[in-house]
Amino acid sequence: MYGDDGRIRATLRRAGALAEEFIEALPERAVGPRAGVDELRAALGGPLPDGPTDPVHVVEELARGADPGIVASAGPRYFGFVIGGSHPAALAADWLTSAWDQNAGLYATSPAASVVEEVAAGWLVELLGLPPGSAVGFVTGCQMANLAGIAAARHEVLRRAGWNVEEDGLAGAPPVNVVVGEEAHVTVLVALRILGLGAARALRVAADGQGRMRVGELERTLAGCQGPTIVCAQAGNVNTGAFDPLAPIAAAAHERGAWLHVDGAFGLWAAASPQRRHLAKGVWQADSWATDAHKWLNVPYDSGLVIAADPGALRAAMTSTAAYLLQSEGATRDPIDWVPEFSRRARGFPVYAALRSLGRRGVADMVDRCCRLAQRLAERLRAAEGATIINEVVLNQVLVRFQPPSGDADAFTRAVVARVQREGICWLSGTRWHGMEAMRVSVCNWSTTEEDVDRSAAAIEAAARAEVRP
Numbered sequence: 001m002y003g004d005d006g007r008i009r010a011t012l013r014r015a016g017a018l019a020e021e022f023i024e025a026l027p028e029r030a031v032g033p034r035a036g037v038d039e040l041r042a043a044l045g046g047p048l049p050d051g052p053t054d055p056v057h058v059v060e061e062l063a064r065g066a067d068p069g070i071v072a073s074a075g076p077r078y079f080g081f082v083i084g085g086s087h088p089a090a091l092a093a094d095w096l097t098s099a100w101d102q103n104a105g106l107y108a109t110s111p112a113a114s115v116v117e118e119v120a121a122g123w124l125v126e127l128l129g130l131p132p133g134s135a136v137g138f139v140t141g142c143q144m145a146n147l148a149g150i151a152a153a154r155h156e157v158l159r160r161a162g163w164n165v166e167e168d169g170l171a172g173a174p175p176v177n178v179v180v181g182e183e184a185h186v187t188v189l190v191a192l193r194i195l196g197l198g199a200a201r202a203l204r205v206a207a208d209g210q211g212r213m214r215v216g217e218l219e220r221t222l223a224g225c226q227g228p229t230i231v232c233a234q235a236g237n238v239n240t241g242a243f244d245p246l247a248p249i250a251a252a253a254h255e256r257g258a259w260l261h262v263d264g265a266f267g268l269w270a271a272a273s274p275q276r277r278h279l280a281k282g283v284w285q286a287d288s289w290a291t292d293a294h295k296w297l298n299v300p301y302d303s304g305l306v307i308a309a310d311p312g313a314l315r316a317a318m319t320s321t322a323a324y325l326l327q328s329e330g331a332t333r334d335p336i337d338w339v340p341e342f343s344r345r346a347r348g349f350p351v352y353a354a355l356r357s358l359g360r361r362g363v364a365d366m367v368d369r370c371c372r373l374a375q376r377l378a379e380r381l382r383a384a385e386g387a388t389i390i391n392e393v394v395l396n397q398v399l400v401r402f403q404p405p406s407g408d409a410d411a412f413t414r415a416v417v418a419r420v421q422r423e424g425i426c427w428l429s430g431t432r433w434h435g436m437e438a439m440r441v442s443v444c445n446w447s448t449t450e451e452d453v454d455r456s457a458a459a460i461e462a463a464a465r466a467e468v469r470p
């Protein structure tokens with residue numbers, strides 16, 4: 001069936017060549033998009049084709065039409081949101097994952113995907129310093145990791161109260177208290193919404209100036225909680241990079257019999273670095289963790305990880321059984337036991353490849369390098385006229401605010417961000433932090449160099465000058 005006419009080979013070779021060209025040009029490509037929505041619709045749209053089109057032609061036309069709308073977010077000077085690049089081993093393994101087209105739901109559908117997940121899970125738990133034997137699920141991103149981790153929490157706190165939430169739902173269940181930091185990421189709130197725990201019902205604990213949960217406030221909140229309780233803390237604030245004080249939070253949560261879930265989408269990777277580990281002190285004492293592989297591990301999208309110290313709780317919350325499934329009953333790993341999905345991509349392969357290629361030291365070096373580069377950028381910008389760094393740069397996140405010689409710093413900061421984005425040397429986004437507009441820089445790409453940072457700092461400075469005298 002895979003035609004003797006060689007079309008499959010020709011198509012893959014063409015795609016490979018296009019991908020290679022893209023990757024080679026990536027460091028010097030304008031970082032933002034180069035076309036607006038009308039242009040992209042015109043290039044990519046049109047009627048649904050009535051008949052077949054040669055696959056080589058489709059790939060070429062797709063690449064041509066998409067190109068001006070492709071953002072160089074995999075490149076070295078993209079500092080927007082928190083977006084990692086693609087490590088070469090992970091990218092290549094991701095191609096193979098597509099070619100193999102495994103359904104990673106069961107051992108039976110892909111023994112290799114199952115075993116690779118098993119191995120990568122063991123490596124991850126060790127690398128991050130989490131309790132040996134913790135369960136790991138390979139999900140699409142940290143949103144689903146938060147959902148799965150908090151589902152495990154919901155299972156366990158209700159089980160201890162004599163309630164089977166998976167069978168009997170929440171109607172009539174003992175009320176579950178959920179305690180989150182004031183600075184909890186929106187995906188934690190979305191998870192609460194989907195899990196029937198209610199985003200607005202969550203008790204919010206005040207944070208300090210860097211966004212860290214105040215432990216005294218947490219203790220006071222917990223003192224008022226009766227019955228099943230879940231605490232959600234954070235390793236790595238999406239604006240400042242700050243860590244909640246996890247050791248005292250774990251102590252306070254466990255003293256009250258609460259489950260502690262940690263959202264460490266990017267910050268959890270600090271635990272892999274001997275130099276940064278202190279930030280996540282006590283993180284291993286939590287009960288569940290959510291993190292991303294597509295951020296700081298530099299695995300292509302989409303790849304997140306949910307980890308639970310008690311495999312039974314995660315499994316009970318996630319597993320599905322049906323007579324036809326040929327599940328392996330514990331002797332081997334059935335990935336459906338650990339994630340919300342049923343059929344799914346074998347996303348363990350690229351995670352495995354990244355870990356194997358980087359090794360323990362490589363992951364630590366990548367984390368440390370990004371943090372050093374964030375410091376370097378902060379230092380360069382501190383010296384720029386009118387610029388102030390408004391966070392403590394403890395990790396890879398930098399918040400910068402620009403004061404014009406006269407006038408409004410909020411509007412001016414927004415204008416500087418917009419100009420930098422338009423100019424395309426680097427890309428970063430704006431945010432609001434404690435009522436102030438700020439430029440938000442996140443360094444989490446394996447390929448970013450000091451030169452990239454210096455060029456970016458110069459571009460930002462120049463944009464601020466140009467905004468004063470446009």
Ligand SMILES: *Cc1c(COP(=O)(O)O)cnc(C)c1O
Pocket residue numbers: 082140141142143144185187188236237238263264265266292304
């Ligand atoms: C990015 C992020 C998330 C969401 O992760 P996705 O991979 O986008 O689903 C959750 N929490 C924090 C702190 C984040 O930075």
